[in-house]
Amino acid sequence: MEWKVPLADVQFNEEEFAAVQNVLKSGWLTMGEITQEFEKEFCSYTGTRYAFAVNNATASLHLACQSIGLGTDDEVIVPSLTFVATANAIRYTGATPIFADITNELDLTISVAAIEQAITERTRAIMVMHYGGYACDMSAILALADKYHLKVIEDAAHAAGSFLEGRHLGTFGAVGCFSFFSNKNMTTGEGGMLITNDEAIADQVRVMRSHGMTSLTWDRHQGHAWSYDVVGLGYNYRIDEIRSALGRVQLRKLKGYNQKRRELTNFYRELVSEMVPSITVPFLNHPGISACHLMPVLLPEGIDRIRFMEWMKSHGIQTSIHYPPIHTFSAFARPKEFNWNLQKTENIGGREVTLPLYPGLTHEQAKLVVESIRDFLLENN
Numbered sequence: 362m363e364w365k366v367p368l369a370d371v372q373f374n375e376e377e378f379a380a381v382q383n384v385l386k387s388g389w390l391t392m393g394e395i396t397q398e399f400e401k402e403f404c405s406y407t408g409t410r411y412a413f414a415v416n417n418a419t420a421s422l423h424l425a426c427q428s429i430g431l432g433t434d435d436e437v438i439v440p441s442l443t444f445v446a447t448a449n450a451i452r453y454t455g456a457t458p459i460f461a462d463i464t465n466e467l468d469l470t471i472s473v474a475a476i477e478q479a480i481t482e483r484t485r486a487i488m489v490m491h492y493g494g495y496a497c498d499m500s501a502i503l504a505l506a507d508k509y510h511l512k513v514i515e516d517a518a519h520a521a522g523s524f525l526e527g528r529h530l531g532t533f534g535a536v537g538c539f540s541f542f543s544n545k546n547m548t549t550g551e552g553g554m555l556i557t558n559d560e561a562i563a564d565q566v567r568v569m570r571s572h573g574m575t576s577l578t579w580d581r582h583q584g585h586a587w588s589y590d591v592v593g594l595g596y597n598y599r600i601d602e603i604r605s606a607l608g609r610v611q612l613r614k615l616k617g618y619n620q621k622r623r624e625l626t627n628f629y630r631e632l633v634s635e636m637v638p639s640i641t642v643p644f645l646n647h648p649g650i651s652a653c654h655l656m657p658v659l660l661p662e663g664i665d666r667i668r669f670m671e672w673m674k675s676h677g678i679q680t681s682i683h684y685p686p687i688h689t690f691s692a693f694a695r696p697k698e699f700n701w702n703l704q705k706t707e708n709i710g711g712r713e714v715t716l717p718l719y720p721g722l723t724h725e726q727a728k729l730v731v732e733s734i735r736d737f738l739l740e741n742n
């Protein structure tokens with residue numbers, strides 16, 4: 362269907378076309394100089410020591426879990442209001458995700474109090490997710506982690522270009538993971554990046570990303586190595602040069618993209634407070650600088666969300682839900698011994714709708730979105 366206002370949109374131009382074409386002409390397609398440059402540039406952009414480009418963020422989350430030594434006896438505290446990959450990555454290692462509630466209507470990130478309540482003697486780590494690019498309460502979370510000797514992994518899939526207290530998100534915990542999936546703030550189609558300041562973690566990830574092999578294709582090609590050892594059960598989580606070339610261009614454009622997203626987010630907020638004040642807009646006055654990946658709003662209690670989304674669709678406007686809570690999926694049925702209190706996740710998760718937001722969205726389109734919300738509410742009161 363032809364949307365008047367799609368949920369998200371990508372804008373490539375001659376720069377991306379040329380970058381990809383240059384790789385194709387060079388004939389070197391994977392694990393080469395372009396990927397190394399991409400990683401270096403991501404390090405300097407985020408202010409971190411090590412960056413590893415991978416085939417997607419889910420792979421980076423899995424490597425993160427493995428690199429901190431998670432295994433079958435371990436529990437990891439994680440929000441339920443996130444994409445299923447956040448929790449799946451924990452389960453790949455055999456560890457158990459323990460879901461914690463979100464903070465409140467204005468802050469959809471994991472609640473610090475809920476994290477502390479969920480800690481047991483088996484807890485090994487906290488996996489946070491910076492919802493929409495808005496920072497979790499990292500100083501409180503790091504203090505808890507310190508107190509209980511836990512590792513922190515940051516699912517920063519939404520947070521390329523998000524800062525808190527001058528630091529890029531993903532640099533607070535042991536590992537930060539980014540996604541370059543096609544609807545994210547910068548994209549390579551499929552792709553991801555793992556960042557860390559920890560040398561031991563970096564050494565692990567470097568090897569495990571590529572079959573557990575001690576020397577890489579590029580080093581052998583360069584004549585630096587003739588053979589290799591295999592030192593662990595590794596994976597093929599490599600990115601290719603085509604995607605890295607795209608990523609380098611997208612990283613250069615990220616700052617401008619995010620500036621547009623912030624400007625549009627503020628515009629939406631003004632329109633909503635003028636035209637549909639019964640709609641709640643989370644993250645008003647949230648600390649830090651957000652990448653504004655998503656434009657979430659909460660419908661008033663009692664509104665039928667599916668009918669609302671159908672109405673928007675009939676007006677040519679694409680909306681989405683972030684997220685159906687993970688603990689409600691059949692593959693995540695609650696073990697009997699757990700008594701999760703996820704009331705806010707269930708209530709707010711049941712009222713959330715994500716509005717269209719992307720750098721090329723016009724003010725006219727944003728106005729049409731909010732006018733359509735107003736008309737729906739007028740007809741349904």
Ligand SMILES: *Cc1c(COP(=O)(O)O)cnc(C)c1O
Binds near residue numbers: 417540541
């Ligand atoms: C997109 C996303 C992922 C997964 O990213 P992929 O690159 O598609 O694997 C993980 N967590 C969150 C919160 C996401 O939005």
